[in-house]
Amino acid sequence: MRIEDVDDLAGLDARTIIDTLDRMPVNERPDTFTAQIRPDALIITDDSGEQSFPMPDDEVYVAIAPYEQQTHDCYYHAPVSCVGEQSDTDVDVTITDSATGEAYTDGTVRTFDNGFIGVWLPRGVTADVIIEKDGRTAEGTLSTGNNDDATCITTLQLT
Template sequence: MTRAAIAIAALALALTGCAAPGAEPATTTAASQEQLLSAHGLAAMDARHMIDHLDQQQVTDRPTDLMASVYTDKLVFSDAEQDVVLDLPQDLTYVSIAPYVTRTHDCFYHSLTTCLGELDNEDVKVTITDEDTGQVLVEEETATFDNGFIGFWLPRETTGTIEITHQGRTGATEFSTTADGATCVTDLQMT
């Protein structure tokens, strides 16, 4: 592969804002972590509130100098100088879903600052079911965020099905909150 092709592939991944499986973050000191979080108004929040805040933030208000990636067990902030790693609650994983009709992107670990889905600010009906127990974990009518995603805190070590309905169209896909599960679900096409 030529250097130009490698550079183009790296740029494409950066522009989609989504991380590939296996990408692991570096760590930094507590003082530099506090400085990075304070610079973005996040220092007073725990990891769960940071995720909820950033995912629901208007796209035009999102920081352009910060990557915030959600893994199954941690939240990773990265800027030009450092990475900050915060643990998620031990019993929960955040799963962000971008239902679509015609356009999607590949994603594995959700980026709270750069991932964009097709259906922004749209009313949807969501049902999430645990495949082992048959228990309905989520059943609600809600609206996608400004970034085209909707996010849910789900029990860790769970697999199941997500079903979404929007304007007479329905789609379904599988999910997993195990250690090797995706936090960014972009394969739910509604037909």
Template sequence: MVAGCGARESEPASVTGDPALLQEHGFANADAHEIIDRLEALPVAERPQSLLASVTATSLQLRDDAGREAELPLPDDQFYLSAAPFVKTTHECAFHSLTACRGELRNREVTVSVVDSSSGETVQDGPHATHDNGFVGLWLPRGITAKLTITLEDLTGAAAISPQADDDLTCLTSLQLT
């Protein structure tokens, strides 16, 4: 099922699947960017247990316990990367689950730097807080190759990132702080 593009203001444009799923979870007028930011910011205990929300390189995919599904496209010029810096423990992940993924460093103040490898331009630089799930959510320009550096006190980790392809990973769990 495809919701109408722009005809009804109560549904986001380009929603495929069941728009009632969005309505029931309070996302009726939200786009993928807003839903991702809202879910990521929720304390773990308040995240909906009946909703599975995953981010791919191109869309936000939602599914509930009843098997209903909805999909919303990410902005064409942006890529969402959720990074879980760690010191001791991590897990493997490819596509970030906003409702299930957990990282080691919950609710910690970190410094995040993203520098475009081609131009040397700083894309992001400054303080961030890891969410209650241990992840830092980053909206990045699509198509860049960059160096991501995360610092926690005297510990630092870095990784090359390249949010370009439609199948690129959205969950970075290999960034160890040493």
């Protein structure tokens, strides 16, 4: 099955497809194709081959899965198969530009069914991330400056 055959995704751009897939309940996610989010493109692979959907010129999507006990290794987010520990829960998220202090995200966010939050960040920045939940905090730094930067952050342990 090709992505064009999936009614909800046919004819959409990378941003819309990513937002749709990451928000989809885990038990409703398609198993007929894989998706991988890279800084420069969304790559969809199915039985017929690979399709590339270009990312916006000025933004990069980064998926973040805070965890307490268990995580998984990941580099490029796979929205139909990546699953994090903190499903459908509220977390306080602050993401700021490391150089200027400009806030990109600051507030309570509900994780998706897959345990991730997804953020669209400007290209070419280094950002500090702080996630808080129930008195526990996770901190880290991410980058959107290169086409080989990670789009799946699974290393932020709530302690």
